[in-house]
Structure formats: C-alpha cells, structure tokens
Amino acid sequence: MTTEPFDPSRIGRGLAFAAAVDDLAAALDRSNSVVVSAPPGTGKTTLVxxxxxxxxxGRVIVxxxxxxxxxxxxxxxxxxDGTPLGSRVGFTVRGERQVGPSTRIEFVTAGVLLRRLLDDPGLDGVGAVIIDEVHERALETDLLIGLLGEVRELRDDLVLVAMSATLDAERFATVLGSDAAPAPIVTQSVPAHPLEVRWAPSPxxxxxxxxVTWAFLDHVASTAVIAHRALVRTDPTADALVFAPGAREVAEIARRIRGLASEFDVRELHGQIPAAEQDAVIGGxxxxxxxRIIVSTSLAESSLTVxxxxxxxDTCLSRAPQRDAGRGMSGLVTGPTPRASAIQRSGRATRQGPGIVVRCVDERTFAAAPTHPAPEIQAADLTDAALLLACWGAPGGVGLRLVDPLPSASLSDALSVLRGxxxxxxxxxxxxxxxALARIPTDPRxxxxxxxxxxxxxGRTAAEVIALLSSDLRVADGDAAGTLTALRSGRSPDARRWEQEVRRLERFTASKGTTRGSSDQVGLVIALAFPDWIARRVDHSAHGATFLLASGTRAGITGPLAGAEWLAVADVTRAQGRAAAGTGAIIRSAxxxxxxxxxxxxxxxxxxxxEAQFVDGRVVARRERRIGAxxxxxxxVRVQADDGGRTAARRALEEQGLGVFPWSEAADGLRRRLALLHRELGSPWPDVSDAALLGTLDSWLGPELSALASGTPASRIDLAPALRRVLPWPAAVDLDTLAPERLEVPSGSRVRLSYPPIDDPVARPVVAVKLQECFGWAETPRLVGGRVPALFHLLSPAGHPLAVTDDLASFWAGPYAQVRAEMRGRYPKHPWPEDPWSHVPTKHTTRRAALG
Known part of the structure; x- marks a missing residue:
C-alpha cells in the first residue's frame, strides 16, 4: 500500500471546511473520537x-x-486526488466494489461495514472509521456507533469520527466520548447564499x-415548470430539483413535466433506477x-450534491416507516416532511449561489409539520438488527453505548421472529x-x-425470488410472480440490476445451476421467508378481497390475486382506502x-x-386444524374434562365472572353471610369477593369446574356446596351463631335475615317482619358477636313497610303512636294496642289470636 500522503490543501480548494482543518487536527491531538458538525455543502465528506x-x-473507512x-x-x-477510482480511493456497496490493494480511503454503506464487523470484529488494518450523516438517524448508522464504541475499548488506536449536518452534535459527542468527557466537536459554518422562499399551496x-392524490401531482408538475421557465430566462445554467415522497410519485411527476415542457431534460433520481443513471444525474x-429538472426522493436531501x-x-411530503404495534408490522407511511428535513432540501438550491425554494403548501401547514424526523430505530423492523447484535454478543444492545435504546415492543417482536x-x-x-444467516447480506427471513x-x-429460482423481495422494486398489482416473469424476460427496466443481485445471492445457495423453476414456486419461497404472513381468503367482493394472515392480522388486496384462496405475502403494510377492505392493512406483494x-x-x-370454547353457558369443543390463526x-367433537375444557371454563370465568352461574337463594345467602363475617372479623373468615374466588378456583370449585369442563351447562351447577368448601374449620361451627340464617322473633316465627350485598361495606342485615310480631321486644338483636345491630323493617299486615329502626325500645316509646293512629282504621282486624309493651306478640288477627 502506498504511503504517499494526500494533499488536503489542493483537495479542499474552494471548500468551506478547509478553514476547519487545523481545528480538526487539534481535536485529533486530544482525542481519538471527534464529532464534526458542518452544514451540507461545506465539503466535510470530501476533505475530512x-x-x-x-x-x-491503515485504511480509512467512510x-x-x-x-x-x-x-x-x-x-x-x-x-x-487525481487518481483512478479504485486505487487510493475506492468504494464498496451491495453488489459493486472498486477497491485495490493500495486503497487508503474506502467509502462503504453502513450495512457493508456492519457485516464486515461480524467477520473481523477488530477491523484489522483499519486505522479510522468516519460515520457520515449521523443526523439522519438511520438504524444501521446508530448500530455502528454502538458497535464501534466497543471496538475502541479493545483498540484505543482506532480513530472514530462522526459527521453531522445539523446542530445535534452534543448528543453524538456524549455517546462517542468517555465517561469522563464527551468527544470534542469541530464546527464549521459557511456564509449562506440568499434563499428566496415561495409558497404555492395546492387548491x-x-x-x-x-x-398522494393525482391532482396534487399535477399541481407540483405545473408549479415546477412555471418556476423553472421563469428562472432559466435569467440564468440558463440553472437546474431545478423537485422533491417527492417516493419512487411512484417521482415517476408520475416526471411524466407530467415531460408532457408540459419538452424543452427541459427531465431526470429521475431514486433508489430503483440503475446506478449508472443515478451517477449521471449527480455528475451534472x-x-x-x-x-434539467431532476425529480428525486429524499435521496438528494442531504448526502448528495446535485x-x-x-x-x-418541495412537495413537503415524506415517506417514513411507522410501526403498527397491534398488527406487529412496520410500513412506509406518507406524511408531512419534518421542518428540519425541508430546510435541508431547500439548502440544495443555495449550495453554489443564490436560490429559490417553492413549497407546495401554505405557511400554516408548513409550521404544523414535525420539527425533526423520528429516528429510524423507533419504527423500523428490528429483526436484522437484533440478529446482528446477538452475533456480536450484545443481545438487545445490552451494554452498548447507543444513541437511543432499541424499543422494547419492536425488539420483542424481532426476537420472537429470530427464535422461530x-x-x-x-x-x-x-x-x-x-x-450463517447473518453472513448473508439480506434480512434473516x-x-x-x-x-x-x-x-x-x-438455487437459481430461490435467488431470483429473494433478489426481488430484497430490492426496492415496485411489484405491479401486488403480483410478485408476474413481476418476476417480467424481470426474467428482460422487459422490465430493472432487469439488469435485478440480475446482478440474483448472481450475488446465488453464491450463498448450496444448490447451484441455472434451471429456473416455474412461477408457481414463487409462493413457496416467499412463504419460507414469511410463514407468519401466509394468508387465506376470508371475504371477497367487487372491491377486492380480505385475507387472514397466520399472524392473526387481516389485510386487503385488489387486482388479480384477489381471487386466490391462499397467498404467500411478502409485503403487508398499514394503509387506508378501498384496497385495505376495512382492515387497516394492505397486501402490496404476494x-x-x-x-x-x-x-x-x-x-x-x-x-x-x-379447541374448547364457552358458548351460551356451556363448554363446547371442536377439532381444529390451523396454520397459526x-x-x-x-x-x-365431544367435550372432555381435560386441560382444554378446563382452560375454556377458566377463560369464561375470568372474562365473564361468576355471573355465568345462576346463584341459588342458598348459595347467595351463604356468600352474603360469609362476606359480613369477613368484613367484621377478618381472618379466618374468607374473602368471598369475585376477585378472591376467581383467584382460588381449584380450592373451592374443583368438582364444579370439572363438570363445567365436561359440558354440563352452567345453569345446572349449584354453588352452595362449593361455597361450603371455603368455610374455615373449626371456626365454621360458629357460623349460625354469628350470622344466623333465621332469627326467632317474640311471636315465635323464625324470620329469614336478609344479609347485605357482598360489595356494600356499610349495609347491615335486615329483618323484615310484621310489627305485631314484635310487641314487647325492647332490645334490638345484635349479630356477629354483638358487633352488628340488625336493621328492622317493620311491616303492615299486608306486608308494606311502616318503619325502619335499629332501636326497638325507642320505636315503641315514640313513633309507634303515630303508626297506630294511621293504621288501626286501615287494619281493624289486627291488634293496635295503646301499650305495645304488654300486648302478646302475634302473627294473627285479633279474633284468631283470641281463639288461641
């Protein structure tokens, strides 16, 4: 490897960051970890x-x-540098590599370096790693920061530099630094060229x-044409850059512009076009x-100079992953562009001079957008990341200095997939x-x-299908097999790029050869990757079909696959509209x-x-063959009192409570008596609330639970015998003394006591008895060892309430006189003596009482 130095003064000529080179050198003298913060266009990616x-x-990896x-x-x-690409400076990306033995600086994607770390955790022969565009908070970049922090604990000579285009450098300095001090920060600003901001909201x-609506795309296209025509009249060298949320919108806007303005060279820039076309756009x-009018996704937002x-x-729209925790899936959702990203976009116009930004929204809508984009780690599928961390020896990222921890719900889902x-x-x-799976550069599934x-x-067919699934190719009508057929025929403009990926993946298969399987086998390969997304049709209409996935999620689809009975789904995401068939999810590839x-x-x-279920008051069973849900x-089938039946019975009781049983008078009365004793005396008298009884089913409801599990209807089960099992022996011998079922009144009648509801903490037992049966009774009976006075409801001969009291002596001495005056004329056949103390208590009329 040549040791001839670079010439930063020549390389950095005209770059604003050249003024910060001495600051960078001073920071590196103090620390092997440095954060560089400078706006886009200052030249930090070129000069650092x-x-x-x-x-x-050693080599510098960027x-x-x-x-x-x-x-x-x-x-x-x-x-x-004046050297051929691949000599002193080279690059490695998925499917393409230009690097030689003399390469000193190698540009790579974050994913390439992550997998390289698995094979070479010490990064032998590497002297420095520069992580660019950390402010974008890409998941792979966040993981790199954590893993490289551990590498530096073993290699204190390794230089680690993080470069950010925004003002969040302090956060990265804390993560890259030590416990004693953050990493030093090198900043460089650049005088901003004037930017004229215009607003062009869509009607x-x-x-x-x-x-995204077609009408809005029409508006964007016409806005771009009008603005650019006006600009080139004064500056014929000026190009325009139109930002759209995704590849589909890029293609539609570009098509509309070509139809409106043939004088412009309309180019598309997104991840789905061939590398040569991408490079041609960037080359000017x-x-x-x-x-030129270049229509681009966020690809050109910050890391590229056009x-x-x-x-x-600017459409002021972006497409970002958003996690649906209920369905256990992440999908790309179109929404407002965060203001920080919109500012980055507008900066594209002023990198080389004064510029104009036209935002296709009004100022209020722009101000209502989120301030910053959410880190990808918060919404992305973490399966690949979780496997990489497991291979690294830090499951779940435990022990790593990460910018943000992995979200627990997403991580749990990812670990579940990996265990499967x-x-x-x-x-x-x-x-x-x-x-073995981690070393294949694609998702573990x-x-x-x-x-x-x-x-x-x-191997050939498997590689073809996986090359399609792992790419960002659009699957027309959601038909993966149809898209694969077009790629195989060469009719698709993406065929060449896809073929390169096929050859790369085929190297990892044990089965070689070029024999191609039929399109019928595409579903099997997809199902091997996503078994949880195997789907069966459950509804079909003129608007599409609804499928139930093995995971339990329902998703809609339109087009030719709507008539299929079974599908292997490769891409399902959150969505709205007719295609989602009211499910909230849509199948995009299957x-x-x-x-x-x-x-x-x-x-x-x-x-x-x-499978046993509780239906209409009884356990019923069915033999079910399932694939997931x-x-x-x-x-x-006939119900058996096995674990399945008992589980169904338990589940019914947990969900519906003890109300599934018809409480007999005896069972309800015993429960109320026990509840009063527990309220007043506590232990050993048991808690008989719903929560307590449901928590101890086996100890008191065992035989009845078995009967219920065997198919006996709940309506035929009496809980009185079951409740007697909770009686505390030997204390239970005092039950009838402390809380008697009936109370003997002076007339000789044994009147049933009405005990309070189990959930009423203040109510008292009630004795409802005819007034005449209590003549001469002065002392109110007290229950529970004298702690609780009974509450008397004194009734008329017809059973209507006349008075409520828990002090009989006071009633006879006072209110009785008024009751006597009002009732003696209404009930003349019954005794209403002036002196209730001396009259014989009776439950009969005056005549019958006299006859004895």
Missing part, C-alpha cells in the same frame, strides 16, 4: 477523510447511508385515503445541453444457524428462504400458494388439536 488518512496508519452517496463521494475524492388535498450537465441546482420545488427461525437460543445468543428454498426449488405448500413452509405453525378445518 484525506486529513484523517494522513494521520493514521460510511454513507446510501449506495449512490458512497459511489459519488468516492468518485469525487478520487477525481480531486386540492395532497393526500387522501389512497395516498454538460455545457450547451438543455436545463450540481447546478438553483431551484427546489432458530437463529437465537433461549438466552438470546446467536446459534450456528443464526450466524430472506436468508432463511434462500437457503431452504434453494434445496426445494433450486404470490399464489397451495395449501400443501403453506403447510410445508410453516411446519412450526401447523396445529391439529381440540388460519383455521383450515373445524368439526365438533
């Missing part, structure tokens, strides 16, 4: 790597969040239930060629199978399907699957068992 390379032995940015940065630095909504335009741009037209793949053990450590599918359908293939791909989800067949 050669400065570092001249200070450290990460970029996107492949196109890695290639562009390497090409520009090599050009400024129609930007979004509806189906996504030649003198004398038409002015030369010549003086006008930015056999990739991690019970302690979360990577298994041999997991390490796709890696598994590549290996297993290669053995079933051939292939037809047979039931036998579904069973073959999801053996761990296949069950054949008796999908019921393949269900037939009634």
């Amino acid at each position: 790597p050669p400065v570092i390379a001249d200070r450290v032995p 990460t970029q969040p996107r492949r196109v940015a890695a290639r562009a940065a390497a090409r520009r630095l090599a050009q400024l 129609t909504p930007r979004l509806d239930e189906r996504g 335009r030649s003198p004398g060629t038409p002015a 030369p010549g741009v003086r006008l930015v037209v 793949l056999g990739s991690i053990d019970a302690d979360g450590r990577a298994t041999d199978e997991g390490r 796709l890696a598994r399907a590549l290996l297993l599918g290669g053995a079933l359908v051939g 292939a037809v699957l047979s039931e036998s293939e579904a069973e073959q791909a999801a053996t761990h989800l296949v069950t054949d068992r008796v 999908i019921v393949r067949s269900s037939v009634p």
